[in-house]
Amino acid sequence: MTVSQARNAADVALPSLVSGTRRHVLDLDDFSLQEMELVLTTTDAMKEVLGREVKKVPPLRGKVIVTLFYEASTRTRVSFEEAGKLLSADVINVSSSGSSVEKGETLLNTARTLQATGADLIVVRHPHSGAPNFMARHLERSGVVNAGDGWHAHPSQALLDMYTIKQHLGHLKDIKVVIVGDILHSRVARSNLWGLTAAGARVVLCAPPTLLPRWFLDGGHRQGNGPLASVEVDSNLDRAIEGADVVMALRLQMERQQAGLLPTLREYSKMYQVNQQRLARARPGALVLHPGPMNEGVEISSQVAHGAQSLVEEQVYHGVAVRMALLYLLIGSKQGEVKE
Ligand code: CP
Numbered sequence: 497m498t499v500s501q502a503r504n505a506a507d508v509a510l511p512s513l514v515s516g517t518r519r520h521v522l523d524l525d526d527f528s529l530q531e532m533e534l535v536l537t538t539t540d541a542m543k544e545v546l547g548r549e550v551k552k553v554p555p556l557r558g559k560v561i562v563t564l565f566y567e568a569s570t571r572t573r574v575s576f577e578e579a580g581k582l583l584s585a586d587v588i589n590v591s592s593s594g595s596s597v598e599k600g601e602t603l604l605n606t607a608r609t610l611q612a613t614g615a616d617l618i619v620v621r622h623p624h625s626g627a628p629n630f631m632a633r634h635l636e637r638s639g640v641v642n643a644g645d646g647w648h649a650h651p652s653q654a655l656l657d658m659y660t661i662k663q664h665l666g667h668l669k670d671i672k673v674v675i676v677g678d679i680l681h682s683r684v685a686r687s688n689l690w691g692l693t694a695a696g697a698r699v700v701l702c703a704p705p706t707l708l709p710r711w712f713l714d715g716g717h718r719q720g721n722g723p724l725a726s727v728e729v730d731s732n733l734d735r736a737i738e739g740a741d742v743v744m745a746l747r748l749q750m751e752r753q754q755a756g757l758l759p760t761l762r763e764y765s766k767m768y769q770v771n772q773q774r775l776a777r778a779r780p781g782a783l784v785l786h787p788g789p790m791n792e793g794v795e796i797s798s799q800v801a802h803g804a805q806s807l808v809e810e811q812v813y814h815g816v817a818v819r820m821a822l823l824y825l826l827i828g829s830k831q832g833e834v835k836e
Contacts, residue, residue, distance in 0.1 A: 505785045508509040513825045519639040520632040521822060523649035524690040532655065532691060539659050539814070545582065546817055556585035557829040562615040563767040564606070565624045566642070571788055571812055572643045574650070577672035579819035583828070588615075607631040616827045619643050625683075639826055647681050653787050654687035656818040658695065660811050661742055664783055669696035674736050674778075676702040676768055677746030677795050680709050680757075684787045685746060689727060700728045702736040704768070706757040733768050740778040744785040745770045745796045761794055771797040775805065783807055 511518040513531045524532065544555055561580040565573055573589070580587040590610070592598070597606060603622070610618055616638045620628050625646030630642040644650040664666055673692055679685045679701050701708065708729060730736040737743060748764065758764050784796075784806045787788065792798045800806060807822050 505677075518826065520628075521641045521651050522632060523642065524651050524687050524694070525649075525655055527651075527690070527694070529694050530695065531836065532658070534635075535655055535818065535821050535825065536659050538825055539655075539817045542579075542817040542820035542824070543814070545586055545820070546813075551582050552584060552671055553582065554584045555824055556580065556583040559585040559616045559827050560614055561585045561587045561617045561823065562610050562613075563587065563589045563618060563643070564610065564618055564620045564622075565590070566597070567644070569643070572650075573814055575650075575815040576641075576643060576819050576823075577722045577811070579823055580818050582816075583823055585616075585823065600770070602769075603627060603631065604634055605725065607635055607638075608756050611635050614799075617641060617823065618661040620645075624644070639711045641822065641826070643681055647686075648716075649685045650683040650684050651691075652815070652819055652822060653684050654691040655822070657684075657688055657744065657785055657787070658691050660807050660814050661784065661819055663810075663814070664740060664807070668692060670698065672698045672700065672739060672744040672779075673742040673744060674700045674702055674733075675746065676733055676770060677766060678707045678748050679703045679746070680707045681749050681770075682746050688744070693727065693786045698728070700730055700736050700740070702730050702733050702768070704758065704764070704804055704829060733770075733774060735772055736775060737770075737777050740782050742783045742785060743770055743775065743778055744787075745790075747787070747789060748791055748795045750791070765794055769787065769793075769795060769797060770800050772799055772803075775800055780803055781805065785811060787811070 507706055510526065512528065514536055545551055563573055563576055571657055577587050577589060607618065615638045618631065619641045620631060621643040622628065622645045625648035628640050628642035642649055642651055658668060675685050675688060680703070684700065689699055701762050770784065775784065780806060786796055786801065786808050788808060790796055790801055792801050801808060
């Protein structure tokens with residue numbers, strides 16, 4: 497057997513949304529390009545549903561989704577809840593405050609309890625990297641969707657970013673995407689890196705050297721899908737942004753200044769804020785993305801955040817459609833009931 501035959505055999509054995517064998521969405525590093533494309537085309541159908549006067553459709557009738565959030569969230573939590581409800585699932589929201597987590601219940605026992613209640617899917621956000629993977633390893637029946645874990649991954653955010661870019665540019669291949677900000681602590685940057693490079697985009701990471709992990713410089717490894725395509729790194733935003741098709745600003749996590757990773761916020765903004773002057777160096781009409789929540793005046797100027805090139809609110813809208821697609825592909829009946 498040749499190496500490529502072995503790789504193909506391994507790929508066939510990997511859980512996939514395409515074959516209907518995937519139970520969990522933990523990151524995009526184990527997604528094939530075909531799977532990502534399936535999510536994005538299914539998102540088109542969900543966006544059509546969102547545009548209807550009556551948005552409710554039946555494919556998840558009788559399914560139970562639990563959102564389990566150990567960390568604050570507005571966009572992700574609301575959009576997963578809305579996505580589940582529009583597809584007619586029963587959605588139950590649990591947050592760590594007010595649940596038995598406050599009495600010291602472990603993550604494993606909480607997860608097993610939710611599985612025992614009959615949850616088909618648990619959508620989890622957790623401050624510790626790897627918490628969703630840990631749950632997935634220990635649950636026999638419930639699926640797990642990572643809604644953001646520590647610095648590790650935020651796969652549904654990356655998929656909605658890819659979808660938003662594709663809606664405007666038509667494709668992702670060979671486009672230049674500059675991701676600027678606190679790369680070191682960003683789960684959004686990590687998941688986008690897997691997705692965008694797999695789709696053929698050229699990704700440039702831009703941050704002060706103290707906020708750039710070695711991991712990106714050395715290249716990562718896609719599970720079962722070969723090495724990560726090379727990424728470029730540049731600590732000079734004025735240079736990095738030249739000719740960019742897309743500029744993705746990341747939230748600066750303010751506590752990093754206390755950790756001594758930044759001189760001052762003023763200094764950081766001077767060097768790394770996405771503002772009109774800098775945006776003028778990108779391709780004319782370049783798209784501006786931000787996963788939110790934004791620190792306006794720090795990593796992005798208010799003028800850019802709310803300007804004509806900003807897709808921030810469109811990202812949120814697409815977030816609902818992308819999450820509908822994920823829920824449908826994971827636990828929906830595959831009989832085409834989206835059409836009512
Ligand atoms: N982008 C994002 O994850 O936002 P929330 O923290 O509000 O969910």
